[in-house]
Amino acid sequence: MTTALEDLSIYLRETHGDAILGVSTAFGELTINVSPENYVPVLKFLRDDPRCRFLNFIDTCGVDYPEREKRFDVVTHLLSVHKNMRIRVKVQVGEDDVLESATGLFLGADWFEREAYDMYGILFSGHPDLRRILTDYGFEGFPLRKDFPMTGFVEVRYDDMVKRVVYEPVQLRQEMRSFDFLSPWEGTDYVLPGDEKKSQ
Template identity: 50%
Template sequence: MSAIAIAPEILRATVAKTLGDLARSVTLEHGEVTVEVAAANYLAAMQKLHTAPGCQFEQLMDLCGVDYSAYKEIGTDGLRYAVVSHLLSISLNQRVRVRTFCPEDDFPVIPSVTGIWNGANWFEREAFDLYGILFEGHADLRRILTDYGFIGHPFRKDFPLSGHVEMAYDAEQRRVIYQPVTIEPREITPRIIREDNYGGLH
């Protein structure tokens, strides 16, 4: 029988008290608790959330990168790259979201949490692959979704939609080769046909 979930307000207060100065903020919106921590406190905060009484978030449900450069409320005024994690306490039936920004945009680095949750392994590799975020202490940080010869990080807002290179099979060389993208970028505007009296509307 699963535990009855506690009220979000109580969870927010418990998390805020547990983390103390380790948290920049602990907010409650739409019934969800979000914790923001500085990169320097990230590992210590995650360890407390994992083991502290009243928290006990035994499971890392998700970890992803975010590029905030195109967000209106942050944009160029704040740090660009963040790591967002979703934690679950199976024993207490509660969830929390944790967000931390990488301190440098040119070389985004943050500690790995694989020592706390083994399941972070592939999540962190994906964030590295797609956003170029480096996870310090990760034992096997390499691409996981794109090819080993892939150039760039395709989920960054400034990555071109067509990419940098394309892959093709060369019959003469009998192998796959990489070459500059030959697709010319173009904007397609769909043709819209409006019928009079469509669906009985005037």
């Protein structure tokens, strides 16, 4: 841990000891774990405090751990240009929990929170326009959850006969193929197309 990151982690524990559940460092970035009720207050402190000045919002994303009781991590990345440091703020939330939106502090959080809602179903209270952003109208489920089927439930196509978009159950049209994993230097046990001419 660099001296600057170590000083920052000590400072954050001194000022927000109860709010910070854990601190770690990896790849030159400090990660702090906070409780959901302290998420926005800690972000506000990181933005406004003169020793922090994390003014640049980088992104917010979700991570799915279906085996945990609090299934999701909401991960927010901030940058302090003044201090030349990055910080990662993690919050654990359950499937039905609602996390306070960071859009009141960082306008750039808007679309990232919408994406976390669209892909994982993570809910944000106080968001100005929490609706799907990447999937189609009427899409069911959350595609980045680990229990979401790999093929999805339905496929969408434009039907020229009825002149509209239609939803149909997923059909796997690809035939099962057998792949040959033998080394090309050892050769195959069968004749490849075109090699039959070699024996003539």
